[in-house]
Amino acid sequence: MKTNELALQRLQKMELNDRINTVARDLETRRDVYRGLGAEILAKLLGITDTYQLGDGWSFWQERETMSISEYLRNYFPSSEVVYLIERKVPRERFEQLVALTEKWDDQSSPDISILTQQEQALLEQAISDQLTEGSYNNGLGGRATYTVTPMEGPTLEFVVFVEDDGTGGTLWSPYDLREAPSLLGASRHERYDR
Numbered sequence: 691m692k693t694n695e696l697a698l699q700r701l702q703k704m705e706l707n708d709r710i711n712t713v714a715r716d717l718e719t720r721r722d723v724y725r726g727l728g729a730e731i732l733a734k735l736l737g738i739t740d741t742y743q744l745g746d747g748w749s750f751w752q753e754r755e756t757m758s759i760s761e762y763l764r765n766y767f768p769s770s771e772v773v774y775l776i777e778r779k780v781p782r783e784r785f786e787q788l789v790a791l792t793e794k795w796d797d798q799s800s801p802d803i804s805i806l807t808q809q810e811q812a813l814l815e816q817a818i819s820d821q822l823t824e825g826s827y828n829n830g831l832g833g834r835a836t837y838t839v840t841p842m843e844g845p846t847l848e849f850v851v852f853v854e855d856d857g858t859g860g861t862l863w864s865p866y867d868l869r870e871a872p873s874l875l876g877a878s879r880h881e882r883y884d885r
Contacts, residue, residue, distance in 0.1 A: 694727055697726065698731065701735050702735070706736075707842065709735055710737075710841045710847065711842050711843060711844060713865075714841035715843070717844070717845060717847065717866060725866040729862040729863055729864035732864050733837070737839065738839070738849060741837075741851060741859050741862050744835050744859050747837050748835040748836070749836050749837075750833065750834070750835045750853065751833070755819060755823045756815075756818075756822075757819070758815070759772070759803050759806075759815060759818065760800070760801075760803065762818050763801050763803075767796070768795075768796045769796055769801050770792040770793050770794075772792070772795075772818075773788045773789060773792050773814075775814060775818065775821060776788075776810065776814050776817055779813045780813070784810075788805075788810075792805070833853035834850055834852055835850070835851050835853050835859065836850050837849045847865040848865055849862060849863065849865065850868060851863070
């Protein structure tokens, strides 16, 4: 009998709490006896009933996209329209000034953003980030969901799935995968939102 089959049979004979504690100890000690079972099978054995529909128990989050104003202006045209991202965040008279001042940006390869105050630059960078993040989310890019199983002892067992644009789960990553590639959890700056 193969090692994975023996490991599977061993876990199947245990009660759920014992399975969870056993896998947590295995992960912590790096014995990796249960790693070869694969994320889908391991998730089901640990009580995660659905890794595709992503209902109860899953936490959803979206990484924040960031881009400097200068980079944004190089990549999006017409450049002058970027000020419309802060239209409601600056006084009306100042907004009208910015519209007039930024018209020349459309003809420049490197627009001079010094016409914006530091506060306006900060507002614009936040607005750019919001727009890019929302665009990625709406296109199913960068969204992830996590499911955490907490053992009585040992490390928590976290599963991560990349969320498809229809809201269903894609590739599932096990706690073993995440231990070896923590970057799968994403950047340190992210926003969480619950479904």
